[in-house]
Amino acid sequence: MLAVVGLLYSFGLILAQRRSLQTAADAASLSGAWTIVRELASDDRADSSVLGAVVQLATTNGADQANVSAVYVDATGAQVSVVGGGGTFPVEARGVRVGVKSQVPTVLPAFLGVWQVLVQGSATAVAAPTAAPSSASLVLPIAASASAYAAHGTYDLFGHALPAGQPPTLNLATSGAPSFGPAATNEQYWSDGQHAGTWLLTVPRTVGLADGAYFDAIATGLHDNVRRQGLMDASGAAYALVTVPMYDTASSSNVHVIGFAQLKIRGADITLTSARGTFVNYPAAAFGVPIVPSPDLGAVVVRLAS
Amino acid sequence: MTRRTCGQSLVELALVAPVVILLAMAVWDGGSVLREQVVLQQAARDGARVAAAGYGQSVPSRTVADAVTASAADLPMLANTPGYLSISYADPRTVQVRLTYPHTLITPVLRQLWGGGTVVLSASATFYLPQLTPVPATIVASTPTPTATSTPTLTPTVVTCNRDLTIPPLGNDTGFFETFQLTVSSSITATWTTSEAVGGKLWLYLYAGDPFSGQPDPAPENFFPSDPVLASNSGDAGAGVSLSTSAESPGTYTVYFFERGAGMSKASTGGLGYSGGCS
Numbered sequence: 001m002l003a004v005v006g007l008l009y010s011f012g013l014i015l016a017q018r019r020s021l022q023t024a025a026d027a028a029s030l031s032g033a034w035t036i037v038r039e040l041a042s043d044d045r046a047d048s049s050v051l052g053a054v055v056q057l058a059t060t061n062g063a064d065q066a067n068v069s070a071v072y073v074d075a076t077g078a079q080v081s082v083v084g085g086g087g088t089f090p091v092e093a094r095g096v097r098v099g100v101k102s103q104v105p106t107v108l109p110a111f112l113g114v115w116q117v118l119v120q121g122s123a124t125a126v127a128a129p130t131a132a133p134s135s136a137s138l139v140l141p142i143a144a145s146a147s148a149y150a151a152h153g154t155y156d157l158f159g160h161a162l163p164a165g166q167p168p169t170l171n172l173a174t175s176g177a178p179s180f181g182p183a184a185t186n187e188q189y190w191s192d193g194q195h196a197g198t199w200l201l202t203v204p205r206t207v208g209l210a211d212g213a214y215f216d217a218i219a220t221g222l223h224d225n226v227r228r229q230g231l232m233d234a235s236g237a238a239y240a241l242v243t244v245p246m247y248d249t250a251s252s253s254n255v256h257v258i259g260f261a262q263l264k265i266r267g268a269d270i271t272l273t274s275a276r277g278t279f280v281n282y283p284a285a286a287f288g289v290p291i292v293p294s295p296d297l298g299a300v301v302v303r304l305a306s
Numbered sequence: 307m308t309r310r311t312c313g314q315s316l317v318e319l320a321l322v323a324p325v326v327i328l329l330a331m332a333v334w335d336g337g338s339v340l341r342e343q344v345v346l347q348q349a350a351r352d353g354a355r356v357a358a359a360g361y362g363q364s365v366p367s368r369t370v371a372d373a374v375t376a377s378a379a380d381l382p383m384l385a386n387t388p389g390y391l392s393i394s395y396a397d398p399r400t401v402q403v404r405l406t407y408p409h410t411l412i413t414p415v416l417r418q419l420w421g422g423g424t425v426v427l428s429a430s431a432t433f434y435l436p437q438l439t440p441v442p443a444t445i446v447a448s449t450p451t452p453t454a455t456s457t458p459t460l461t462p463t464v465v466t467c468n469r470d471l472t473i474p475p476l477g478n479d480t481g482f483f484e485t486f487q488l489t490v491s492s493s494i495t496a497t498w499t500t501s502e503a504v505g506g507k508l509w510l511y512l513y514a515g516d517p518f519s520g521q522p523d524p525a526p527e528n529f530f531p532s533d534p535v536l537a538s539n540s541g542d543a544g545a546g547v548s549l550s551t552s553a554e555s556p557g558t559y560t561v562y563f564f565e566r567g568a569g570m571s572k573a574s575t576g577g578l579g580y581s582g583g584c585s
Contacts, residue, residue, distance in 0.1 A: 001326070005333055012340030019344045023351040023431045030358075031434035053434065060400070060432040283436065302436065 010106040014117055017104045021121035024061035025098045026304060031057040032070060032083070032096035033125035033302045040127075040281045041241060043152070043264050044234040045088040054083060054098055063100040070098045075128055077305050091152055094281075095126030095305070127281065127300040128290030132246075132259030135202040139243045141177075141190040141210070142218055142275075143168045143255050146246040146295045149279055155263065157244070157275040158215050164252040167213035170245065174208035174254075175201055187214040191221025193228050193240065201245065203257045216272045226267040239266040241280070246297055261297040331413035339409055339425055342381060346405050347429040349378035353403040354431035357393055367393060370403065381407060395435070404430040467584035471576035473498065473563050479528045481509070481564030483518045484578065491553050492581035496561045499546035500574035506567010510549040512537040513560045525562075556582070 035053040039045050051070070058068045070083035072093040079097070080090050101120040142157050162168050172190050173179045177199050180189045187210065189195035201207075226240040233239055244263050247255035265277030284299035293299065353374040357365050370393055375385045384390055384407055392404040409425045410417070417423030473482045488494070496510050517531030536554075541547030549561075563576055 001329060005329055008333055009336060009340075012337060016340055016343050016347065019347045020429075023347060026351065027354070027431065027433045034434050034436040037436075057400070057432060057434055060402075061430075 006107045010104075010117070013107070014104050014119055017102055017119045018121060020062050021100045021102055021119060022123070023121075024058045024063040025100050025121040025123035026125075027061050028054045028058035028063075028068065028070070028100070029096050029098040029123040029125035030302065030304065032098065033094070033127050034283075036072075036089070036093055036095060037127050037281060037283055037300060037302060039089070040152075041262070041264065042231070042233050042239075043278055043280060045091065045093075046234060047083065047086055047089045050089060050096065051084045054096060058098065058100055064102065067101045068098065069100075070096045073097050073124060073126060075126060077124055077126060094128070094300070095124060095302075097124040098122065122306075124305040125302060126305045127283070127302045128305075129293050129296055130284050130290050130299050130301040131293045132261070132297040132299040133284050135200040136243050136260045137198060137200050138193050138196050139172070139190075139201045139245050139260065140218070140222075141170045141172050141187050141214075143170055143207070143245045143247045143250075143257060144261065145250075146248050146258060146297065149246060149261050149295065149297055151279060151281065151296075151298060153279050154276060155279060157218075157263070157265075157277070158213075158273060159276075162209075162250045162252075162255070164250070166209055166252060167215070168247075168250070168255065169210040169212070169214050169218070170255070171208045171210040172196075172201070175205060177201070183210055183212070184214055184217040187217040188221040188224075191218045191225060191242075193221075193225035193242070201257070203245070203259060206254050206256050207245065207247075208254045209252075215275075219270050219272050219275060222265065222270045222275060223267060226265070226270070233264075233266075237266045237268060239264055241265075241282070242277070246295075248295075259295070259297045259299075328415065331416055335411050335413055335416050338412060339427065342407065342409055343427050343429065345378050345380050346384075346407055346427050347431075349374045349381075349384070350403050350405045350429040350431040352377040353391070353393075353405070354401060354433040357401045357403055358433040358435050360435075364395075367391070374403070374405065378405075383407075396432075399435050400432050401435050402430055402432040404428065466581050467579065469578040469584055471563075471578060473500075473570075473574040473576050474524060475572060476524055476563075476565045476570045477527060478569045479564075479566055480524045480526070480569070481511075481529075481562050482524045482576075483521075483560050483562045484576070485516045485518070485558060485560045486578060486580070486584075487558055488554060488556050488580055488582060490556055490582035493553055494549075494551045494559060494561075495577075495579040496549040497546065497577040498541075498548075498563050498574065500543055500570060500572070502543065502570055502572045502574065504543035504565065504567060504570055506543075506565055506569075507540045508543060508547045509540045509562075509564040509566060510538060510547050511535050511562040511564060512549060512551065513562065515558050516560055518560055518562075 031053040032050050035050045054070045059065050072080040073095045074092045075094040080093050099122040103116040104119050105116045106114050226238050229240045231239050242263050243260050245257040246259050246261050248258045249256045262282040263277040264280050269276045281298045281300050353370050356373040357370045378384050394402045406428045411423045498508050513533050517533040537551050539549045
């Protein structure tokens with residue numbers, strides 16, 4: 001009878017421990033996936049940051065650091081490499097699979113003949129692709145072709161004219177953006193990451209073109225934007241993350257904006273004739289639904305895959 | 307069975323029954339505690355997930371509490387327990403939800419033995435607090451309105467071209483022509499001055515296109531293209547002559563510096579001005 005009682009108690013302890021380990025795995029994997037998104041946005045891709053995030057959340061939730069393991073997975077959940085290898089993680093990594101384990105001592109081991117039971121929990125969190133948000137604030141007044149988007153591809157905002165030959169500089173006032181004076185002043189203020197305030201550009205929408213390139217004005221605003229954001233990457237370079245309207249079709253007087261991409265642009269890469277940056281992934285929306293976006297503009301939603 | 311053995315069984319039962327009953331009660335209460343601990347742990351986990359879903363905004367405690375009570379539906383008294391829910395932000399990137407729940411032992415005997423009969427259960431879960439937009443990490447507090455120096459100049463695609471031309475010596479009733487490209491819509495100005503005492507008059511003619519194609523420069527005596535003149539003006543040698551038009555469309559234009567009279571033995575100075583860059 002005592003053996004039966006011991007068995008029941010042990011079973012209960014195992015269930016409770018398993019529940020606790022699952023919480024630790026869930027929290028650690030989500031933390032790892034969010035850290036990956038952050039590291040992708042800065043383009044640093046530091047493995048140490050991901051490892052630190054996973055371990056911190058696992059141990060905070062009661063797991064033993066020595067019993068925590070994690071691997072990088074891609075957007076489909078396939079394993080890419082091991083977390084903790086040092087250096088930078090692979091560019092295709094979009095999430096982590098975390099495993100935690102613990103030895104649970106049994107009650108009345110002499111009766112059961114088993115002194116402890118190995119309990120494990122695992123979880124996979126992934127930043128899955130999703131549709132770009134339908135509205136965004138503080139968007140740049142210069143558009144890029146959606147077909148030009150490539151994850152972690154470099155792009156020069158000033159280096160791609162529209163098919164008809166005009167510069168892709170937008171007159172956001174045609175879409176309701178606040179105006180501050182002459183066109184050049186507007187272009188500068190719309191680029192500095194502050195003056196547009198809470199105004200949102202909602203898409204899909206046809207946005208009129210400006211009457212000139214105004215690259216000097218935009219460059220001035222972008223430099224101010226870099227200063228305001230105060231971000232610095234692993235190389236010590238100051239940079240800004242800016243939201244770029246992406247168009248699918250264009251005419252000689254307007255472009256049809258269908259979504260937004262985010263560009264990491266370093267202050268050192270902004271001149272009057274060039275504004276070269278790197279397209280990066282970005283979290284799109286709370287409680288978003290993972291889909292196969294068309295086109296893919298880098299928006300992701302972080303979720304527990306298993 | 308004799309009365310003697312029956313009595314022995316009764317005595318044995320009387321000795322064993324309390325132990326068996328006590329064990330059964332312990333199993334019942336112990337199992338109940340473990341079950342509630344699992345439910346509480348799951349509720350803490352679900353609450354922490356909701357608390358971490360503010361994406362930069364703190365989630366109202368009421369919302370977290372609703373998630374907890376929904377998850378812990380098997381613990382109906384949880385929501386009525388004072389101080390059962392604690393939400394804390396240990397650092398900017400994590401949120402912790404802690405639950406406490408007093409479990410009252412079911413069996414009166416164990417309740418007496420336990421002393422008070424209440425087992426306080428607790429569970430906590432800590433989750434990462436993501437930011438929906440990872441930027442800006444820090445907004446520089448002083449964001450001055452750009453000063454006049456940072457006010458942008460006019461778009462760099464529109465620049466003004468001012469060209470100085472040297473008009474060679476001209477014979478009787480001959481002229482020098484200059485062809486140029488207008489890349490943007492712009493007015494055109496032309497000037498011509500000379501320090502030489504010229505008996506005749508200085509004339510400026512503006513043509514669209516290149517009507518002097520194939521002609522030597524200076525042009526032959528009294529050569530005038532058959533194309534219409536867009537604008538013209540004349541002046542005396544001492545005062546010089548100038549010409550200015552309203553906005554002309556982008557394209558090719560030719561200015562004809564024509565001297566009507568006895569000719570000019572020295573070189574003179576001409577000028578052209580228009581927007582869109584020199585070409």
